[in-house]
Amino acid sequence: MRHIVRLEGQDHAAALSGPVNDRQLLLDGAALAASLVRKAGSSAALQVAGTSFGLHIAGTDDRLFVWLDGEVYEVAVLEPLAVHARQAGAATGLEARAPMPGSVVALPVAVGDSVRAGDTLVIIESMKLEVALKATQPGRVAAISCAVGRNFEKDAVLVMLAAEGSA
């Protein structure tokens, strides 16, 4: 089974084959000889297609962090099914999504309200910074899934709009 490896918003298909000590990496259809030797702490020596890299790596099951040349890259590992599920719910411009984790400061709209593009849907606060999330297109407030004072995680949908004219 190939997994999806997501880096900087781009998806790549990745799979390993062969025994632990002689891995072949299949990356976006190309087969590469690759090995990773873990060293002290998070540091590791990578060999891929004949080139060596010194890097740091640590992660959880589906969220990996790779330090290379002074920069850290976050890599998500997804099963192909999960990718399809996410795409089905992708942004339509009708949702106010939390750009960062935080809490709700003010909710100037109520379910049923008509809003114009640019109207503030919800004001949030994160680490003492206040941000207004605005409607990107006109519509009617279909659902509010947050409340003043409540916390949320990044990417949570806070307010849903229905396109004007839809039921």
Next chain:
Amino acid sequence: MRDWPFDTVLVANRGEIAARILRTVKALGLRGLVLQHAADFAAPALALADGVVTIEGPTPVAAFLDGAQIIAKALAAGAQAIHPGYGFLSENAGFCRAVADSGMIFIGPAPDAMSLMGDKVRARGFVAARGFPVAPSAIEDDDPASFAARAHALGGPLLIKPAAGGGGKGMRIVRDLADLDDALAQARREGLRYFGDGRLYVERYVERPRHIEVQILADHHGNVRHLHERECSLQRRFQKIVEEAPSTTLSGQQRREICDTAVGIAAAAGYRNAGTVEFIYGDGVFYFLEMNTRLQVEHPVTEAVTGLDLVEHQLRIAAGEALRFTQQDVRLDGHAIELRICAEDAAADFAPCTGRVLAWHEPHGEGVRMDAGIMQGARITAAFDPLLAKLIVHAPDRAQALRRAEAALRDTVLLGCGSNIGFLGRLLAHPDVRAGELHTGLVQAELDNLQRPALSPQAKQAVLAAAALSSPAIRAAADAVPKLHAAMGAWRN
């Protein structure tokens, strides 16, 4: 000092500053306690402290702002003095008074000086009335009915500030006066929420200003000294991210003038303990901005160039000792730079990042100091400020300090939570920063040029390969493949 009037000090704070204060408390032979809320469970300060005082509240921040609870628990734990650090209750005159009323010593200024300087409008009036320079402004309290009209009359660009503010919260620049009324309303709301006070003032905004501040130490015997200036012009969202000492722009004459002005203001206010007088500097002219009545985040650059431990002097002053050095004794040795390592994403307008510290490596070497508030296992949440650690470098001159800072940043590794470490490295490499041509809008103006460049195809392949080779899910899938399929290897589709 032979006899301290206190032997146990509670640090009423968390994160890097709690650890930094505890180090000096312990080095002086005193007992150090620290606050802990359940949100923090892996932190250097908790490991350093001789005792931990657990606090609770409806939110983690509310717990650190609950002065009555902190005082009661401090007394129960045997504390005789409280060091507030910065933020939280450090500039709360009511807390300062309550600590004194409880019989403990507050390590900081007297409440009167704190109230005076904490009210930005009163402070400004006080400073102007004594002949020190302030920027042209309109103050709501002078006559609330005509405030908006007076603000419009100043002409743009304008800077709106909450009267009770600090730390850049609620501040807004207005370039088009048509936006002024909306901006006033928004600033008022933020002022009410952060400081419980919606009063505002507006002042003429100096274009391409530098932020220069002077460190003060004042004792209870009438001695006021300055420890030279710091330049903190590299900011995002009105909050500093890189500070250095000395400033890259002041001449010797200007340095004497700005430092003497700061000493004059502190003396006029009857100030005691450590404080910082902040100025806006542009076109050779400086204006009083505000006085911060606490230890500053960026105090380590002053410690590096003067060789003085500011926390030690805070403790000695609070204990009633006289400053033992003259102004001439305060040296200015080399150049120091501090970089604030924050959990934030420079590519998303510095939005905060959260996560868990999976790996944390600190740099070492001559002239390198790391004041860290995190350690492996720590959880970084949106509950607190995004500051994680401060990297401070010191070298004989600025060019060497910049090189040392870049090398140290490359040796700093944080995995598990997004941070600005890479961004700080690119900022230091910016030609204007290298040249010392700084202003407080530089970061915002150059933001596009400071973003991470695209990965080269080879580097991208390396990152993906490293991730695939360490991912438990991908490895498990490979090991689960039946032998026949494995033998087919890359041919399998």
